[in-house]
Amino acid sequence: MRGLTHRPLMARAAAMLAICLLCSLLSACDGAAGESEPPRRTPVIQKVTPVVMVVGDSFTVGSGPVPAWRTYAAQTARMLGWQPVIAGAGGTGYLNRGRVGRTFQQSFDAELSWRPAPDVLILSGGHNDHRLPTLLVRRAAARLVWEVKGRWPKTRIVMVGPIWLENAPPEVYQVRDALKEVAAREGVPFLDPLARRWVTGRPAETVLPDGVHPTAAGHFRIARWLAQAFRRIS
Numbered sequence: 001m002r003g004l005t006h007r008p009l010m011a012r013a014a015a016m017l018a019i020c021l022l023c024s025l026l027s028a029c030d031g032a033a034g035e036s037e038p039p040r041r042t043p044v045i046q047k048v049t050p051v052v053m054v055v056g057d058s059f060t061v062g063s064g065p066v067p068a069w070r071t072y073a074a075q076t077a078r079m080l081g082w083q084p085v086i087a088g089a090g091g092t093g094y095l096n097r098g099r100v101g102r103t104f105q106q107s108f109d110a111e112l113s114w115r116p117a118p119d120v121l122i123l124s125g126g127h128n129d130h131r132l133p134t135l136l137v138r139r140a141a142a143r144l145v146w147e148v149k150g151r152w153p154k155t156r157i158v159m160v161g162p163i164w165l166e167n168a169p170p171e172v173y174q175v176r177d178a179l180k181e182v183a184a185r186e187g188v189p190f191l192d193p194l195a196r197r198w199v200t201g202r203p204a205e206t207v208l209p210d211g212v213h214p215t216a217a218g219h220f221r222i223a224r225w226l227a228q229a230f231r232r233i234s
Helices: 002-035 072-080 104-111 134-151 170-186 216-233
Strands: 051-056 083-088 120-124 156-160
Touching (some): 072 216, 156 216
C-alpha cells in the first residue's frame, strides 16, 4: 500500500517538471526571436533621368489653346524619357525681344543659367528673327552658344532651326542658313524643321486659326520628328 500511495505523487511531480521544462524552452525561443536581425529589404534603385532644357519662342512654350505641357518640347522629352525644363517667351528670338522685352540670351540668363547643368540644352528658334539683319542674328546665336559652353562645358547643345509650318518667306531660310553656319562652326548638331513638310491633309489639323502656330496634333508631329532625330544623333 505504501508503494501505491507514492505513485500519484511521483507522476504529479514528473508532470510539473515537464511543464517547467516546456516553459523554459518557450521563453528561450521568444528571447532568441527577439534578438534576431530584422528581415533584410531589397533597396530601391533610383533611376537617374536625363534633364533637357529648352530655350525658345511661342512654339516652345505654348500658344493659344496649346499649354506648355503639350508643346513639342514637352512631348519630345516625354517620348525620350527626359525631364524637361522649358524657358523662353512668345515673339522672342536670338535678336528679337518680342513683347516681353528679352532675347533668347536673356531668357537663358534669367530662367536657366543659375540651375545645375542639364544633360542637353536645346536652342530652338529663329522664326521671329526673319525681319532682322541676318548678320546680327548670327552673332547673337554664336554668343549664346559660347556662354553655354563656358558655363556648362559638359552639357550637349543642340540647335533647332526656325519652325515654319508652311509657305515660309525667303528671309526665314536666310536665318536658317546663318544658324546652321554657327552650329557647324561650333560643332553643335543642327536640326532643320524647314526641310520637312508639316501640313498634310487638312491644314486645320496641323495649324491653328492664326495660320502660324501648331495645333496639339501639329506639336505632336514636330515632337515625333525631333525625338527620332535625337535618337539618330545620340
